[in-house]
Amino acid sequence: MGPPTDTIVAPCTAVTGGALAVIRLSGHDAVCIFKRLVAHGGRKTATLRDWSATRTVLTEPETGINLDDVVVTLFRAPRSYTGEDVVEISCHSGRATVERLVGALLSAGARAAEPGEFTYRAYRNGKMDLAAAESVGDQIAALTGEAARAATDLRLGALRGTLADVRAALVSALVQVEAAISFPDEAPDLDAQAVEGHVRDAAAILERLVASARSGALLRQGARVVLAGPPNAGKSSLFNALAGCARAIVSPHPGTTRDLIESTIDLDGYPLTLVDTAGIRDTEVEVERTGVELAMAAAASADLVVRLHDAAHSAADDGDVPVTTSVLHVISRCDLACPGSLERLAGHLPEGALRVSSASGEGIAELQRAIVRALGGNRQAAGSAILTRERHRVEAATALGACRRTLGALAAGVEPDLMAVDLHDALRALDRLTGVGVADEVLERIFAEFCVGK
Numbered sequence: 378m379g380p381p382t383d384t385i386v387a388p389c390t391a392v393t394g395g396a397l398a399v400i401r402l403s404g405h406d407a408v409c410i411f412k413r414l415v416a417h418g419g420r421k422t423a424t425l426r427d428w429s430a431t432r433t434v435l436t437e438p439e440t441g442i443n444l445d446d447v448v449v450t451l452f453r454a455p456r457s458y459t460g461e462d463v464v465e466i467s468c469h470s471g472r473a474t475v476e477r478l479v480g481a482l483l484s485a486g487a488r489a490a491e492p493g494e495f496t497y498r499a500y501r502n503g504k505m506d507l508a509a510a511e512s513v514g515d516q517i518a519a520l521t522g523e524a525a526r527a528a529t530d531l532r533l534g535a536l537r538g539t540l541a542d543v544r545a546a547l548v549s550a551l552v553q554v555e556a557a558i559s560f561p562d563e564a565p566d567l568d569a570q571a572v573e574g575h576v577r578d579a580a581a582i583l584e585r586l587v588a589s590a591r592s593g594a595l596l597r598q599g600a601r602v603v604l605a606g607p608p609n610a611g612k613s614s615l616f617n618a619l620a621g622c623a624r625a626i627v628s629p630h631p632g633t634t635r636d637l638i639e640s641t642i643d644l645d646g647y648p649l650t651l652v653d654t655a656g657i658r659d660t661e662v663e664v665e666r667t668g669v670e671l672a673m674a675a676a677a678s679a680d681l682v683v684r685l686h687d688a689a690h691s692a693a694d695d696g697d698v699p700v701t702t703s704v705l706h707v708i709s710r711c712d713l714a715c716p717g718s719l720e721r722l723a724g725h726l727p728e729g730a731l732r733v734s735s736a737s738g739e740g741i742a743e744l745q746r747a748i749v750r751a752l753g754g755n756r757q758a759a760g761s762a763i764l765t766r767e768r769h770r771v772e773a774a775t776a777l778g779a780c781r782r783t784l785g786a787l788a789a790g791v792e793p794d795l796m797a798v799d800l801h802d803a804l805r806a807l808d809r810l811t812g813v814g815v816a817d818e819v820l821e822r823i824f825a826e827f828c829v830g831k
């Protein structure tokens with residue numbers, strides 16, 4: 378990231394067929410640079426008012442050629458997204474119009490913003506903590522309403538409030554421990570019970586947060602769910618039933634599907650990529666064999682394999698579906714089963730194999746719930762803090778580990794000095810979570826994930 382004093386510019390909207398685009402200028406000279414483009418006879422920038430929108434025409438300063446008529450909104454520091462002077466230009470959309478305007482602003486003295494630089498400046502200027510800054514990217518990338526909601530909650534401080542409670546409890550414990558260290562003669566003996574109470578309070582919240590991390594990551598990143606099994610077991614039919622549309626070809630001929638077919642679905646708010654595959658069997662047909670290889674590779678790298686066993690065949694097939702992760706066994710086409718065959722098939726499978734029929738809809742809702750459960754999904758109430766990133770989980774787990782060591786030390790009657798070391802460790806981990814004392818390389822990595830304009 379460049380020095381935080383220069384003025385940066387970038388389009389904040391993607392190039393789409395939409396009507397409008399927004400270009401953002403941020404920095405000490407934002408108003409001055411913008412002013413150079415205001416057309417002669419247009420409204421002068423001096424008349425722009427803070428937090429108000431004004432219509433004006435922008436021109437190329439050297440030639441006077443019109444660039445666009447725009448609506449501009451001024452946000453004076455520090456009451457802006459970045460905490461600096463910000464000028465937001467709503468112009469007409471389209472690559473050429475936006476490029477001409479950005480080009481003119483660059484010629485007028487702005488520098489092209491790097492990826493994530495607006496949000497980086499907002500973080501640096503104390504407009505948001507690091508977890509909130511990270512959630513800006515999450516909100517933009519969210520594929521389901523639930524993922525967007527979690528990102529909004531995070532940005533609006535759901536985690537900040539919870540971490541403040543943890544911090545308050547740890548500080549209360551530390552005050553007592555430090556008093557016993559600093560003034561061993563004057564201070565009363567360490568009130569171990571009070572310290573334990575505070576540390577247990579902190580640990581209980583941290584435990585809940587760490588436990589939320591798997592579900593939080595699933596909400597943010599989604600997962601790949603691969604349907605695999607023998608030919609004609611009903612994989613494509615189940616794929617279509619779960620995707621809610623007739624996306625994959627279904628036919629009574631075994632060996633119909635050869636390519637991998639993907640669809641992103643919203644299952645209880647979690648964005649899952651569902652993959653239909655070729656039926657796995659030995660075959661001399663070259664195209665089908667390639668399909669089987671693709672299916673095997675997809676199953677091997679899946680987050681979850683839904684392994685179909687055809688109820689129309691009473692014996693378990695011996696198709697060799699590779700399973701390196703979790704697997705859900707499903708008895709498919711169960712409406713076609715002969716009397717007793719379901720039981721016989723289930724006898725060959727691990728306990729709890731689900732029975733489904735894409736034709737009748739039987740077991741589909743149960744399968745949907747089982748998929749979410751198997752992936753660790755566990756929805757939290759709106760507004761309650763969850764961890765959505767591995768970075769957050771590591772820091773919360775570090776703080777929790779330090780709390781547990783403190784509780785162990787209390788139980789063992791260890792000197793307070795050692796407890797103070799652990800409590801400080803816990804507080805430092807909380808700081809890093811919200812962005813205090815984070816190494817520059819880590820910050821660079823976090824903001825490099827953003828695109829230009831965020």
Ligand SMILES: Nc1nc2c(ncn2[C@@H]2O[C@H](COP(=O)(O)OP(=O)(O)OP(=O)(O)O)[C@@H](O)[C@H]2O)c(=O)[nH]1
Pocket residue numbers: 607608609610611612613614615626627628629630631632633634635654655656657709710711712713733734735736737
């Ligand atoms: N009665 C009944 N028929 C089904 C069910 N699911 C699929 N079928 C039928 O079974 C046949 C095979 O279904 P597909 O979904 O194409 O099976 P597949 O596993 O994708 O087959 P391949 O792509 O060839 O491996 C088709 O005729 C479907 O209509 C079901 O639940 N009940």
Ligand SMILES: [Mg+2]
Pocket residue numbers: 612613614625626627633634653654655656
């Ligand atoms: Mg198929």
